[in-house]
Amino acid sequence: MNPEWFTPQNVILAGIIGLMAVGLYGLLITRNLIKIVMVLQIMVKAAVLALVLAGQASGRAGTGQSLAATVIVADTMVAVVGLALAIQIRRRFNTVDVSEVSTLKG
Amino acid sequence: MEMSWLYLVLCVGAVICAYRAMRTTRILVATLYLACISAIVSIMLYMLKAYQVAAIELSVGAGLVTVLLVYAISVIGDDAYDPASIIPKPLAIVVTLAAALLMGVLALPLVGLSGGGDAATAIVSMRSVLWQQRALDVWIQMVLIFSGVMGMLGLLAEGKSRQRSGLHTLTEIKGQVPQSQEYVQANQTSLAEKTAPQASPEGKA
Numbered sequence: 001m002n003p004e005w006f007t008p009q010n011v012i013l014a015g016i017i018g019l020m021a022v023g024l025y026g027l028l029i030t031r032n033l034i035k036i037v038m039v040l041q042i043m044v045k046a047a048v049l050a051l052v053l054a055g056q057a058s059g060r061a062g063t064g065q066s067l068a069a070t071v072i073v074a075d076t077m078v079a080v081v082g083l084a085l086a087i088q089i090r091r092r093f094n095t096v097d098v099s100e101v102s103t104l105k106g
Numbered sequence: 107m108e109m110s111w112l113y114l115v116l117c118v119g120a121v122i123c124a125y126r127a128m129r130t131t132r133i134l135v136a137t138l139y140l141a142c143i144s145a146i147v148s149i150m151l152y153m154l155k156a157y158q159v160a161a162i163e164l165s166v167g168a169g170l171v172t173v174l175l176v177y178a179i180s181v182i183g184d185d186a187y188d189p190a191s192i193i194p195k196p197l198a199i200v201v202t203l204a205a206a207l208l209m210g211v212l213a214l215p216l217v218g219l220s221g222g223g224d225a226a227t228a229i230v231s232m233r234s235v236l237w238q239q240r241a242l243d244v245w246i247q248m249v250l251i252f253s254g255v256m257g258m259l260g261l262l263a264e265g266k267s268r269q270r271s272g273l274h275t276l277t278e279i280k281g282q283v284p285q286s287q288e289y290v291q292a293n294q295t296s297l298a299e300k301t302a303p304q305a306s307p308e309g310k311a
Contacts, residue, residue, distance in 0.1 A: 008113045012150065013213055015117025019124055019143075021206040026128040028198040029191040034133050034178060038140055041171060042124045045147045048163065050213075052156045061155070062231030066240050068151075068159045072166055073247045077254030079171050083178040084261035090182045099192060 012053050019046035033086040033096040037079055044075040113150065120146045134184050137175045144168035158232060 023043035030036055048068045055064015090096055120143050127139035144167030151160035191198065236244060 006110050008109050011110050011113040011117060012154075013210075015113070015120060015150075017206050017209050017213070018117065018121040020209060021202050022121060022124040022128060024205055025198055025202040026124075028193050028201060029195060030128070031189055031191060032133075034175070034182065035128070035136065038127060038136055038175070041140060041167070042127065042143060045120075045143055045163075045167065048159070049147055049150060052151055052154050052159060056154055056156075060231075062233075062235035063240075065156045065159050065232040066236040066243060068156065069162055069236065070240075070243045070247055072159070072162050074250055076166050076171060077250045080174060080254050080258050081261070083174055084258040087178055087181050088261050096182060097189060099189075 009053065009057060012049065016046045016050045016053070019043070019049075031097050031099050033089060033098055033101075034083070036098065037082040037086070040082075041075065041079060044071060044078075048072060048075075109153070113153070116146050116150050120150075132184055133179050134176070137172055137179065140175070141168045141172045144171070156232075 020043055023039045023046065026039035026042070027036065030039060048071055051064045051068040051071065052061075053064075055061045055067075058064075086096055089101055093101055095101065123139045123142045123146065127136040127143070130136045130139065144163060148160045148164040148168070151157075151163055193201075
């Protein structure tokens with residue numbers, strides 16, 4: 001009953017593209033600094049899934065998984081520093097709007 | 107085929123959670139949606155036999171990052187003020203669709219390659235790859251964690267140290283930044299010292 005293309009790999013691939021698209025759209029239209037960190041997290045989750053899937057599909061699961069672990073750690077550090085910056089920007093400029101911050105001096 | 111349906115349900119759930127996280131008006135609710143995405147991605151990673159990555163994603167993505175976001179929200183406030191974007195929405199939609207199409211075309215050769223493999227083999231393979239072949243990655247991860255923690259501590263401590271010293275009030279407008287008790291006391295004593303020499307000659311006279 002199910003078509004030939006309806007395999008787990010294709011479904012996960014579609015999910016990865018969907019997550020990436022939602023994250024990219026959010027990155028383009030959002031100006032709130034916290035939300036920017038969040039949409040970056042969404043995009044990186046899609047990238048992690050893609051790395052593991054690519055490792056499985058190419059027969060080198062270990063490489064894909066180790067790269068995925070590295071990406072998770074790097075992404076967490078990006079979130080940590082981004083949130084600390086957001087807190088400091090809020091304290092100094094009383095805003096989290098990135099376009100407003102870019103025009104301020106001090 | 108049942109696995110395909112399960113993956114489809116998980117993927118649709120993840121995309122819906124991502125959309126809701128982006129569109130919601132409260133950041134705290136968006137944080138919870140983000141944790142849901144992490145949990146769903148962890149389930150998918152587990153089903154793909156990437157057990158260790160799934161555990162890392164669940165503990166870091168749904169645990170640590172959520173706690174950090176809630177802490178940031180408690181400091182900043184649950185203000186999801188998000189003004190209209192600089193880029194027009196139709197243009198953003200077109201760019202997003204073009205990027206999605208490009209990703210689909212580029213990822214298409216992935217479909218049909220050999221997949222699967224034994225779970226135990228995958229775990230051993232990841233261990234050997236991570237600790238033997240890609241040892242540099244492990245060192246880079248350590249440096250990243252250390253520098254990230256140091257950077258966060260430095261950024262968070264900067265405001266407090268400036269506030270404690272009271273030096274910021276010399277350059278910044280009064281009232282915008284809360285003044286520390288030490289600065290107020292120092293200001294009062296300096297004022298008292300200025301008025302004291304004027305009072306003493308009068309007393310002698």
